[in-house]
Amino acid sequence: xxxxxxxxxxxxxxxxxxxxxxxxxxxxxxxxxxxxxxxxxxxxxxxxxxxxxxxxxxxxxxxxxxxxxxxxxxxxxxxxxxxxxxxxxxxxxxxxxxxxxxxxxxxxxxxxxxxxxxxxxxxxxxxxxxxxxxxxxxxxxxxxxxxxxxxxxxxxxxxxxxxxxxxxxxxxxxxxxxxxxxxxxxxxxxxxxxxxxxxxxxxxxxxxxxxxxxxxxxxxxxxxxxxxxxxxxxxxxxxxxxxxxxxxxxxxxxxxxxxxxxxxxxxxxxxxxxxxxxxxxxxx
Amino acid sequence: xxxxxxxxxxxxxxxxxxxxxxxxxxxxxxxxxxxxxxxxxxxxxxxxxxxxxxxxxxxxxxxxxxxxxxxxxxxxxxxxxxxxxxxxxxxxxxxxxxxxxxxxxxxxxxxxxxxxxxxxxxxxxxxxxxxxxxxxxxxxxxxxxxxxxxxxxxxxxxxxxxxxxxxxxxxxxxxxxxxxxxxxxxxxxxxxxxxxxxxxxxxxxxxxxxxxxxxxxxxxxxxxxxxxxxxxxxxxxxxxxxxxxxxxxxxxxxxxxxxxxxxxxxxxxxxxxxxxxxxxxxxxxxxxxx
Numbered sequence: 001x002x003x004x005x006x007x008x009x010x011x012x013x014x015x016x017x018x019x020x021x022x023x024x025x026x027x028x029x030x031x032x033x034x035x036x037x038x039x040x041x042x043x044x045x046x047x048x049x050x051x052x053x054x055x056x057x058x059x060x061x062x063x064x065x066x067x068x069x070x071x072x073x074x075x076x077x078x079x080x081x082x083x084x085x086x087x088x089x090x091x092x093x094x095x096x097x098x099x100x101x102x103x104x105x106x107x108x109x110x111x112x113x114x115x116x117x118x119x120x121x122x123x124x125x126x127x128x129x130x131x132x133x134x135x136x137x138x139x140x141x142x143x144x145x146x147x148x149x150x151x152x153x154x155x156x157x158x159x160x161x162x163x164x165x166x167x168x169x170x171x172x173x174x175x176x177x178x179x180x181x182x183x184x185x186x187x188x189x190x191x192x193x194x195x196x197x198x199x200x201x202x203x204x205x206x207x208x209x210x211x212x213x214x215x216x217x218x219x220x221x222x223x224x225x226x227x228x229x230x231x232x233x234x235x236x237x238x239x240x241x242x243x244x245x246x247x248x249x250x251x252x253x254x255x256x257x258x259x260x261x262x263x264x265x266x267x268x269x270x271x272x273x274x275x276x277x278x279x280x281x282x283x284x
Numbered sequence: 285x286x287x288x289x290x291x292x293x294x295x296x297x298x299x300x301x302x303x304x305x306x307x308x309x310x311x312x313x314x315x316x317x318x319x320x321x322x323x324x325x326x327x328x329x330x331x332x333x334x335x336x337x338x339x340x341x342x343x344x345x346x347x348x349x350x351x352x353x354x355x356x357x358x359x360x361x362x363x364x365x366x367x368x369x370x371x372x373x374x375x376x377x378x379x380x381x382x383x384x385x386x387x388x389x390x391x392x393x394x395x396x397x398x399x400x401x402x403x404x405x406x407x408x409x410x411x412x413x414x415x416x417x418x419x420x421x422x423x424x425x426x427x428x429x430x431x432x433x434x435x436x437x438x439x440x441x442x443x444x445x446x447x448x449x450x451x452x453x454x455x456x457x458x459x460x461x462x463x464x465x466x467x468x469x470x471x472x473x474x475x476x477x478x479x480x481x482x483x484x485x486x487x488x489x490x491x492x493x494x495x496x497x498x499x500x501x502x503x504x505x506x507x508x509x510x511x512x513x514x515x516x517x518x519x520x521x522x523x524x525x526x527x528x529x530x531x532x533x534x535x536x537x538x539x540x541x542x543x544x545x546x547x548x549x550x551x552x553x554x555x556x557x558x559x560x561x562x563x564x565x566x567x568x569x570x571x572x573x574x
Contacts, residue, residue: 032376079559082566086319086521089379090513091562093321094555097510101552204506208387211380246395252388256365259381263374 007125009237011193014128015186017229019206020213021135022182026175027219028148030155031085033176034092034207035073036183038099041202043069043184044191045109048118053108058119062127062188069184070177077173096203103199114198121192131185132226139222151175205248212251216258218265221272228266286420291543292536297427299535300434301492305508306515306527307441308485313522314458315478318366318378320359322386323486324508329389330355330490331500335403344409351494352487358389359483363476386505393502402501410498426495433492437485438528445524450477458522510551518558520568529569534558 002010022036047065050056056064076095080088104112121127142148153161154168162168191197213232217224232254236247243250258265305323312320320326334351338344362385369377394400414425445451453474456464465471489508493500515534519526534554542550561569 027376030376032379079563083562084521085375086313087517087562087566089376090319090517090521091559094510094513094517094558097506098552098555101548105548105552204387208384211383215377215380246391249388249391249395252384252391255384256381256388259377259384260365260368263369263372263377 002125008193009234011124011128011189013230013233014132015190015193016209016213016233017132017225018135018182018186018189020210020217020225020229021139021222022179022186023210023214024219024222024225025139025179025182027214028155029151029171029175030158031172031175032089032092033080033179034089034096035076035080035176035180036186036210037202037207038092038096039069039073039180039183040187040190040206041096041099041103041199042072042187044187044197044201045103045115047188047191048115048197049109052115052118058121058192062121062192065188065191066181066184069187070181073180073184074173074177076180077176080176081169081172093207096207100199100203110198112199114196114201116196118191118195118197120195124189124193128189131189135182136222136226143222147171147174208248208251208255212255215255215263215265218267218271220264220268223272224265224267287543290421291539293421293423293427295536295539296532297430297496297535298539299532300430301489301496301531302511302515302535303528303531304434304437304485304489304492305512306519306531307438307524308482308489309512310516310522310524310527311478311485312482313516314524315454316363316366316475317370317375318382319513319516320362320482321379321382321509322362322389323482323512324510325386325389325393325505326355326358326483327486327490327493327508328500328502328505329358329393329397330487331494332393332397332403334490334494335405335500336397338405338409348491351490352484355487355490356480356483359479359486360476363479386509390502390505393505400502402499405494405498407498409494411495424496429495430492433488437488441481441524444481450474454478514555514558516568518561518568520570523568523570526568526570533569 019036019040022039023033026033026035043065046068047061050064051058051061080091083091103109103114109115142151150161150166150171153164154166154171158168187202190201194201209232213225213229216232217226217228232251236243236250239247305327309320309323312318330351333354334347337350338347341347362382365381365385366378369381397403411424411426416423443451445455453464453469454477456467456469457471457474461471493508511534515527515530516522517530518534519528519530537557538550538554541553545553565571
């Protein structure tokens with residue numbers, strides 16, 4: 001049995017890996033979709049409300065929260081699918097604010113203070129491990145599938161992909177739903193681990209962490225996120241207290257430096273194929 | 285009836301400020317293909333610097349020009365960060381870069397300036413001195429300043445964009461960047477000019493915030509950016525006309541909601557209206573270039 005501190009750290013890292021993958025997936029299709037953050041908030045609040053107030057069992061609350069965020073992102077995709085990239089980025093950031101404002105004003109959800117005393121999950125580390133394995137298998141298979149190639153085509157050249165017969169609107173809807181569901185999974189795990197939920201949990205700060213992880217790790221492959229989320233999350237743990245306060249500044253500075261000097265991130269496709277040649281793995 | 289007129293007047297004032305924010309952001313979007321998410325943070329950090337200068341020297345004029353100068357310099361400092369990404373046409377990365385810049389500015393305000401506490405300007409500055417009241421309707425001198433300053437800025441921006449050679453160059457770039465380059469328009473210079481104008485706009489916005497609300501906190505920056513984004517969506521991304529129209533509409537809707545609803549629902553309801561407009565007209569009311 002791990003000490004509680006280490007367990008918390010592992011769960012937090014899992015949550016940020018899942019959230020960052022939820023960002024990574026629409027980026028592969030050339031969209032800046034900030035939905036995972038508010039989907040995580042929605043699913044976290046849903047799970048907290050049904051388990052604490054309505055007294056549903058925890059597993060049903062867990063699955064319900066994930067499904068709820070999927071349904072919400074499906075509903076929103078009717079608004080978001082026809083938008084251009086700039087509009088998408090702006091609308092989804094605005095939605096983060098709207099969701100936060102709404103939760104702050106709803107008295108039955110605890111208002112500004114939020115809710116606490118939410119029941120926990122017994123073996124949360126196993127849940128985390130299963131979630132990560134499922135997502136990594138899914139993302140890896142997706143890369144090699146017809147959908148993955150279509151996504152890459154859309155990112156390279158939207159008009160050309162459309163001319164070759166890729167249905168861009170349908171792809172946008174599917175990407176948003178999958179991304180929202182993944183964000184919802186992260187939100188549910190986070191809520192059940194902390195035992196509390198309040199409007200500030202999922203906001204701009206989390207957005208910055210996810211951007212840092214995705215853009216430092218590499219936005220072309222899922223592996224960069226898997227490797228750099230723990231690194232970026234563990235390094236500040238060893239900082240002295242005086243610097244730990246400036247975590248956001250450090251993360252912002254890291255993003256700026258990487259975007260200036262290595263905009264594709266550390267682990268890009270060239271690196272992976274070079275590694276494959278060196279170690280005679282099957283070419284990635 | 286009197287209450288309605290009072291709300292409309294308040295809406296006109298906040299609408300003027302929203303228009304200025306949105307026009308600054310739209311200008312950058314049209315000319316340089318960048319949404320400057322750090323725009324609100326630059327406005328607020330200029331307010332902080334203005335407060336600092338006012339506290340140290342006590343000179344109003346110096347403080348005003350300090351705010352103007354700092355906002356122009358900060359906006360210009362963002363430009364070289366984005367240059368490499370724009371040349372490689374990495375649009376998503378430019379957006380993330382500006383979000384990161386905004387985050388750093390917020391943290392600087394939260395840790396280094398006034399120990400992270402909100403600042404309040406002296407009462408001699410707030411309100412602009414003097415107030416005329418007709419029953420429920422109170423018109424502060426600051427409200428008149430805001431409306432006049434916005435009108436003056438809009439007219440001078442119109443003159444610049446449509447009557448001068450530089451302005452024509454900016455419009456040509458926004459219309460078709462490749463053709464503009466072939467015609468020999470210096471793109472780098474034009475980009476710098478658009479950043480300088482946006483910086484001036486944010487400096488004036490900071491000054492108007494000081495005379496109208498008179499307080500600032502690190503969190504205000506994200507809200508200012510949020511309002512700018514909302515207006516851009518409402519009027520049309522990258523449409524200067526849309527920025528003006530959308531700003532006034534958003535300001536008036538917000539003040540009416542704040543007047544007639546209990547609780548802090550103004551943001552949520554205003555954004556709900558904007559969502560409906562986006563469903564009906566995905567390009568915004570006027571329709572934008574982007």
